[in-house]
Amino acid sequence: xxxxxxxxxxxxxxxxxxxxxxxxxxxxxxxxxxxxxxxxxxxxxxxxxxxxxxxxxxxxxxxxxxxxxxxxxxxxxxxxxxxxxxxxxxxxxxxxxxxxxxxxxxxxxxxxxxxxxxxxxxx
Amino acid sequence: xxxxxxxxxxxxxxxxxxxxxxxxxxxxxxxxxxxxxxxxxxxxxxxxxxxxxxxxxxxxxxxxxxxxxxxxxxxxxxxxxxxxxxxxxxxxxxxxxxxxxxxxxxxxxxxxxxxxxxxxxxxxxxxxxxxxxxxxxxxxxxxxxxxxxxxxxxxxxxxxxxxxxxxxxxxxxxxxxxxxxxxxxxxxxxxxxxxxxxxxxxxxxxxxxxxxxxxxxxxxxxxxxxxxxxxxxxxxxxxxxxxxxxxxxxxxxxxxxxxxxxxxxxxxxxxxxxxxxxxxxxxxxxxxxx
Numbered sequence: 001x002x003x004x005x006x007x008x009x010x011x012x013x014x015x016x017x018x019x020x021x022x023x024x025x026x027x028x029x030x031x032x033x034x035x036x037x038x039x040x041x042x043x044x045x046x047x048x049x050x051x052x053x054x055x056x057x058x059x060x061x062x063x064x065x066x067x068x069x070x071x072x073x074x075x076x077x078x079x080x081x082x083x084x085x086x087x088x089x090x091x092x093x094x095x096x097x098x099x100x101x102x103x104x105x106x107x108x109x110x111x112x113x114x115x116x117x118x119x120x121x122x123x
Numbered sequence: 124x125x126x127x128x129x130x131x132x133x134x135x136x137x138x139x140x141x142x143x144x145x146x147x148x149x150x151x152x153x154x155x156x157x158x159x160x161x162x163x164x165x166x167x168x169x170x171x172x173x174x175x176x177x178x179x180x181x182x183x184x185x186x187x188x189x190x191x192x193x194x195x196x197x198x199x200x201x202x203x204x205x206x207x208x209x210x211x212x213x214x215x216x217x218x219x220x221x222x223x224x225x226x227x228x229x230x231x232x233x234x235x236x237x238x239x240x241x242x243x244x245x246x247x248x249x250x251x252x253x254x255x256x257x258x259x260x261x262x263x264x265x266x267x268x269x270x271x272x273x274x275x276x277x278x279x280x281x282x283x284x285x286x287x288x289x290x291x292x293x294x295x296x297x298x299x300x301x302x303x304x305x306x307x308x309x310x311x312x313x314x315x316x317x318x319x320x321x322x323x324x325x326x327x328x329x330x331x332x333x334x335x336x337x338x339x340x341x342x343x344x345x346x347x348x349x350x351x352x353x354x355x356x357x358x359x360x361x362x363x364x365x366x367x368x369x370x371x372x373x374x375x376x377x378x379x380x381x382x383x384x385x386x387x388x389x390x391x392x393x394x395x396x397x398x399x400x401x402x403x404x405x406x407x408x409x410x411x412x413x
Contacts (some may be wrong), residue, residue: 085290087308090299090302094300094303100299101299102294103294109295113296114294117298
């Protein structure tokens with residue numbers, strides 16, 4: 001079973017994403033911001049991270065840059081899931097090491113598509 | 124849909140059955156009994172605009188054969204496919220990795236390929252092929268690749284030409300690097316760049332009509348189109364397509380489609396699911412394999 005970490009300051013979004021991912025047979029952990037996500041990653045690096053952009057404490061982009069410098073931090077696939085839909089932001093996220101980018105609103109179909117894009121197809 | 128609320132359940136079923144019979148008679152379109160939800164979502168805008176009193180009245184108007192434009196619009200509304208970039212993935216992988224390399228070897232002298240999307244709809248399928256060609260362009264210097272998209276719906280083709288898609292549409296099937304490389308953002312919409320759009324030419328066409336103007340093809344995408352026709356019309360369409368197909372060409376069908384029970388010279392490709400080739404070419408491929 002793959003371990004997923006959902007990082008979002010909205011409990012509702014975390015719950016929706018968790019439901020979709022559990023339905024796709026992922027084990028899911030949650031974090032409400034970048035600081036909490038870093039703690040989770042230091043303890044047990046997940047296989048994939050679904051990452052919001054705007055969060056208190058440490059935003060998604062800052063977290064991603066930190067993550068890629070952590071031991072084993074290059075391993076997880078990172079998918080941004082955010083309302084930020086400006087092309088410059090998207091480019092910035094990919095250049096910082098994100099593997100994919102989902103613009104909210106999203107659904108299970110889009111998550112499946114993006115997982116397939118990064119080589120993690122789900123049946 | 125409010126336009127249908129005034130009708131009883133029994134009346135709705137009767138109207139739907141009458142519409143199915145009409146479509147089959149006039150256009151050869153087969154509409155399954157479980158597609159009633161499509162009628163409501165696709166015909167409501169027309170019913171509202173024409174101030175018609177529900178589906179039963181619409182069908183009555185159609186049956187009088189006095190409103191050809193309305194009839195054409197209803198047929199078009201009922202045949203617009205659900206479509207998205209690189210739909211089902213496998214056919215595009217097969218095209219990129221198997222069919223195109225073989226055709227490129229076979230056409231090394233002519234340096235020319237022609238590809239036809241027979242149900243181009245709003246453009247996602249021909250543009251997916253255009254993106255594959257764009258990615259292969261550096262390996263094909265001096266080649267000319269024509270991609271023709273045809274469809275019954277003029278409204279769909281107008282959208283296809285524009286190449287303008289919503290955020291939701293571009294997230295279905297395209298990777299983010301592809302989005303960044305091949306699209307311009309226009310407010311909340313995304314438009315394919317001119318260099319990709321110009322790879323595809325569109326034509327309004329009924330598959331039951333004449334194909335003479337189209338020329339010949341090396342690859343034909345005819346995915347999720349035949350499902351709308353009965354067996355005789357399916358055979359007719361496939362036979363006409365076969366006449367435009369190069370001897371070593373390939374026709375791609377939808378994931379759930381086959382030629383079983385149809386009168387055609389096409390057979391499944393010996394190695395690739397969902398791909399049809401001429402009988403004679405299949406024999407050559409099988410010999411090569413052995």
